[in-house]
Amino acid sequence: MGEDYIWTYTVCGIYQATHFIGGGSGGEVARAFNMLTGDEVAIKSELLHIEHETNHPPALAYEAAVYKLLRKPSLGFPCLHWAGKNNGNYVLVLDRLGPNLGALHKFCRRKFSMRTVCMLAQQMLDRIEYVHSRGLLVVDVKPHNFAIGMGDNAHIVHLFDFGHSKLYLDPVTGKHVPYVADRSATGTVPYASVAAHRHYELCRRDDIEALFYVLLEFYCGELPWQGIYAPSFEAKLERTCEMKAGRALRDFVATECPPELKTYYSYYSDLEFTEKPDYAYLRRLFADRMKLEGWESDARFDWMDPSLLEKGTLIPEEYVVDSRFVEDVGVDPD
Missing domain, CATH: 3.30.200.20 (Phosphorylase Kinase; domain 1)
Structure with missing residues (x-):
């Protein structure tokens, strides 16, 4: 369009x-x-x-x-x-920003190479760490809220749209907000954390968990709960939460994921409510894979060079990608 x-x-x-x-x-x-x-x-x-x-x-x-x-x-x-x-x-x-990562994932036939996943993961973790360093949670971590820059910044992933962000540190005391078990649900369903589904108070772990779902979709093409049948939206929400919290996701990660995503999954699953994530450790998982494979971290992503993908992209050579600045309002069921 x-x-x-x-x-x-x-x-x-x-x-x-x-x-x-x-x-x-x-x-x-x-x-x-x-x-x-x-x-x-x-x-x-x-x-x-x-x-x-x-x-x-x-x-x-x-x-x-x-x-x-x-x-x-x-x-x-x-x-x-x-x-x-x-x-x-x-x-x-x-x-003004360039195309968002959700659109670029579609252009690449909903499949990023592991090399691109590794490069994206490191930048996305950088962005989330910075937001956390300001005492804030992103809350709505999803592909459509990350976009590449324009011109000389086309190799830099930008995080934007902070309409759902919230403080996790009390601005007066500097202490972590207390755990509360009755909050309104926020985020986008496929990427929302288990705590968000259950209406719990959110913490830094929830942003890290949501990013895992984004990276999982980038690598695998789709998430296990996308496209499931349920008689109502509420039933679909409940079923999605059950899959994220239970055996369905554990089995999927064990059989479909590379070691880096398996380790990432195990790591965030053990984080405590007030615990600060080890962002450097998570970035290192992907940096080490790049080094092991001999991949150069040159920010040449799949959409820049279709030859990197087995099936190519949906973009004809003469097609110029329209730049987009995407705004999502409220909870997005897709």
Whole structure:
């Protein structure tokens, strides 16, 4: 699906929107550019009348606060250029990113090589570790919330969309939030942790677990619970949780996964609620596999060189991938 032209509008008299990229309940994402510098950006906007109907603050105002807590990491996160009210909308102006990893996985016929999985895993762990270092949880770890950069940053994986992020450290005491057994479910069903399914308080372990499901899908093509039959959405949620927590996943990992993912699975399964994950250890699992195989960590991913894949990609040689900035609102059953 191509980007649709829109009636152009400006934000702050500086950023001019040119194309509609995508949208969800109450908001949209547009492609835009800075009229002073020519730099491309993405504009996320949310209609403010929703605030008045629900008495809730704008979701994008919350996300802007999260970006401010993240400060300005050196790489791997879009820069927040501006946030505020503009012509009846609450608006975020962010760096424009390239295709997300969910789209790229589809282009590669839903199968990444182990070399690409190893390179992606190390970068994705870097991003999650940084978020955790700021006292925050990502919460909604999924392929569509990671995207490659543009231009010179096309080899860098970016983490974005922090609308579901939350603090795991008390900002006053600096202590870990206590365990609570009755919380609202958050995240995207295929990648949500077992604790998220069970409405438990989340911790750093849950982001690490969700990333495991993402990497498992990248390597295997699909997750064991994707496509299962259930008479209702609630029944499907329950069955998915049972598979993640029980023998179905253990058997799948034992028979279908390389040693690195087996070790990763065993490691996060033993993490305690307040325990800090050993990010360096997890990165080393994949770095050691790269070294063992003699693979160069050159950030040449499968979608850059179809010859790396047994079945190639879905992209004809003359096809140019449209860059996307993806926003997902709420719990995504897919």
